[in-house]
Amino acid sequence: MGILSASVSVAKSDEEKNSLQAWYWYDWANQAFALTVLTVVVPALTAGMYNTATGTQSGDSFYALVLGLSSLFVAVVSPVLGAVADRIEIKKKILWAYTIVGVVFTALMGLAPYLGEGTDYMFLAVCLVVGNIGFAGGNVIYYAFMPYLSRKEDADHVSSWGYAYGFMGGSSLLIIHLGLGLGFGFSPGILAFIFVTSALWWLGWGYQLFLKTPEPSLPNPKEYDGWVDAVKDGINEVVNSFREIRKYKSLSIFLVSYLLFFDGVNTIGGIASAYGESVLRLSQQMNFVLLLMVNIVAIPMTIIGGKAASRFGTKRVLISALGVYCVVAILAVGFAPLELEDDHQRYDFQYDWDQEEGKYRLSTLYDRGVDSWVSDSGEGDAAFRSAFMEYLENEDGSERKMLDKQDAMLLAGSMGDELSHRFSFSFKGGDVDGQRSVGDLHPTRIGDGELSWWPETLREELWKPLGFGVNSQWILLGTMVGVVMGTVGAQARSMMVMMTPQTKAAEFFGFFGFIGKAAAFVGPIIYGITANMYNSRVAVFTIMIVILAGTALLTMVDLEEGASVASEVDDAAWKLNNEE
Template structure:
C-alpha cells in the first residue's frame, strides 16, 4: 500500500482499510478464475454435457439467468443498502451464499444424466448471483475510500489484488490437477476438489475485508423496501441530470459484453478450437491473470495521469486486436499471444470502468448507482456470451465466427465513449455537495 500516497485517500481513511477493501477482490476472484473461466466451464461442456453441441449454449444460459436476476434486483438492493448504511452487512450475506454455492458444485461431477446438467446449471445460477451481488457492493465502497485524483490508483489496486487472488486459487487447483493426472485420476475426481479449494479460499480471505473495512455511510432516513424502489425509480427519472453517467452505462453494456465472452468462454475456446488440454488451459488462464494484474496495477496509475476516458479507449482498441488474433490463429503459440493481450486489456478496462463509475456517481447514492453499474454489467454478461453461444450454434459450431463477431461490441463501446465529458459529469454528481470548485481536478477527464 506504500505505492500510493495518503493523498490518494479521503480524509480519515487509513491504508489498512484500503487493504481490507482490496482483499475482497483477492477473495472473490478465485470464483471467476476457477469456476467461470478455467475449470468448471470447460468441465461442464466436456464432462457434464459430454461434449454435446448444446453444451456451450447451456453454459451461457445458466450464466445469463444469474445475470438477469442481478440486473433486476441489484439496484434495489443497493438503494436499500444506501438508505440503511448496510453495505457491509449485505456483503457478508452474499459472500456466504457464494461460498456455499461454490462448495456445492463439488457434488455435480459425481452425478450423471440430465439431473447432473440441471443441478450444475442451478448451482451456477445461485453461486454466480451471489458473486455478482458482492462485486457490486464492494465497488460501492470505492468512492468512500479514494479521492477523485486517486480513484484510478485505488481501483487498480483492487483489481490487481483480485488477479493475484485468482492466480493463487488457480495455482493451488492446478497443482492438485497435475498431481491427480500423474496418478491417472479422472476429471470427475479432481474437479470437485478444485471447487472446495476455491470456496475455502474465498471464505478465508474475505474475513480480512470484514475485519478491516468499516461501514462509513450513515443511515439517510427511516425507510423500507418500498422507499428503496421509489428511490430507484427516481434515479432513472433523473437520467438527464446524469447524462455522462448514463452514457457510461451504455458504453459498459457494450464493452463488458465482450469482456464477459473472454471470461466465460476462454477455456472452452482454447480446448475445443485450439486444442488445449485441461492442464494447458489452466496454465494459460494463470498467465492471463498475471497480465491482468499488471494491466490493472499499471493502468490504475496511467488513467489518473492521462484521463480515465482516454485510458479506457486504449484498452478497447487492444480488445479488438485480441478478437482478430484469436479468430485467425491456428496454433497454441498464436493463441498465447491473444491471451496475453487480453489479460492486460481485461485488468485495465475493468479498473478504468469502475473508477469512472465512482467519479460520476452522486456521493449520497453510491451503492444505488453502483447497482445501476451492476445492472449494466450483468446485461452485458447476458448479451455477450449468449450471442456468442447463439452464433456458435447457428454456424454449426464455428466459434471463430463468434469470436470475430465479438469485436463489434468493443467497437460500439469506443463510439459510446465519445460523448462522455468526465469533468462535466463529476461536477453534476457533486452539485448537491457544494464542492464543485475543489472536487473536479484536472485528472478527471
C-alpha cells in the first residue's frame, strides 16, 4: 500500500478520500512557512540582524518577544471566529483570507535582506507578526475541518498522517533551499528566493483544499444581516461556552494542560534557531541541516506514534513524548561550545600568513564578513570598534583583507588588552603565529551566571571527552526532538477531536487555537523576559518546568468521559434539528 492510499485508508468512499487527501495537502503546503520561514530562516536571520545592529548577543530574546506578540491577535480572535464559523458555513472563506495574508507577508520578507542595518530586522519582525497571523489563524480553522473528515475512532490515524504530510512537505522544500544555500551561500538574493518560493508553495499546494474539501455542513446554520451581527452572536456564544465549561470537565482540564505543555514545546521549537545563533554561534547552514534532519526523522516517527497511540492509548503516548521534551530542555541548558584553544578555523577573525604577499590575509567565521559580525553603531560593540576596527576596515568602510607585519604585530600585541567584547582573533603562520584572543562575552565564555555550572560540568565531563562540539550537540538534540515532535502535536490534536462535539467543532477548535496561541504568546514572552533578567539558559530551564506542570495536569484527564460528553451534545443538537 502506497503512502497516499495508506493515509486515506479510513475513508469509506472516493469522495471522502479526495476530501481527506486535499486536507492533508494543506498541511503539506503551509509547512513551508512553519519549517523554512518560522523555524529555520527567520529566527536566526532576525537574531543575527539584531545582534549586528545592536552589538549584543541577545537576538534570541528579541526574537522571542516578537514571536510572542505575533500570536496575540490570533489568541484573541480565534474563539469568536470559531463560534461564527459554527453558525455560518464559511470555514473555507475564513481559511482563504488567513492564507492570503500569510502568503503575501511571507513573500514580503524577501525585501528585508536588502534593507539597511537596523531597518532590516524591524521590517522582518513586522512581516513575521502579520505572516504568523495568517499561518496560525488559518491553522485554527484548518483543524476544525478534522471532526467532519474522520470518525473519532480514526482520529489518531488522521491526525498523525496530517502531521506526517506537513513534515514531508516542509522537508521537501527545505532540501531545495538548503541546496541553494550550500551551493551559492545565503546571499540577499537567495534569501529572497527562499521567502518567495515558500509563499508560492503554501498557496499552490494549499489551494487543493479549497477545490476538493467541501464546506462542513451545520445542523442549524444561521443567517445574519451583516458581519457585525455575526460577530456579536459569536462573542455571546463564546461567553456562554465559558459559562457551560463545567459540562466539559475533562476537556477543560486538557485545555489547561495543553496551555502549559504546548507553551513549552512551542517555545523550544520557535526559539531553537535563534538560541543556536545567539548562545552557541551556530552557522546558518548548520541550522538548516539540523532542522531538516528533525523533520525527516519526524515523518516516520509521527506515523509510528499514531500506531502506538492506537495500541497503548493516546494519553499515555503523549505523556511519554512530553517526557522526552523535558530531557531535551535539560540537555539544551547544558549545551556549550568547546573552548577554541588552537582550533584556528573556529575563531571569528582568522589571519593566515600569505607567503607570496608577505602579509596576513583575513577570513571571517562562516565567511560572513566583518560587516555581518560587527555592529556599525550598536552600543554593545562600541569598545570593540574603538579598539580594533582600524585593523578590520579601511578608511572608506570596506573590509581590510590584508595586514602587513607591523599592523599584525600591533593587533596581536593589543588584542589581549581589550576583552570586553563578543569576538575572537587568531593568527596562523608568520611572526605572530599562535597569537590568539577571546573576548569575555564570546559564547565559549560561559561565565558565572545562574545555572552556568551545568554547561561547565557537561563540557568538561561529557562534551569534551566525547569530542562533541556544538554541531554534534545540536544534532543530538535534533534527533531527540524529531522522534517526538510530531507525536506531541498529533496526539494532542487527536485528544481534542475525541472530546469535541462535532456540532461545536470550529468554536471549540477556536478555544484550542486560543490556548495554543496564548501559549505561543506567553511562552516566548516568558523566555524573553527571563533571558533578559538572567540568561538564555535559565530561560530554557523555566520552559522545562512549564512542560512538567502541563504533563502532570494531563495525567488527570479522563479521555473516555470527555468523549462521552461530546457524543451526548452532538446527539442532542441533531435531534433538535430533526424535530425542527
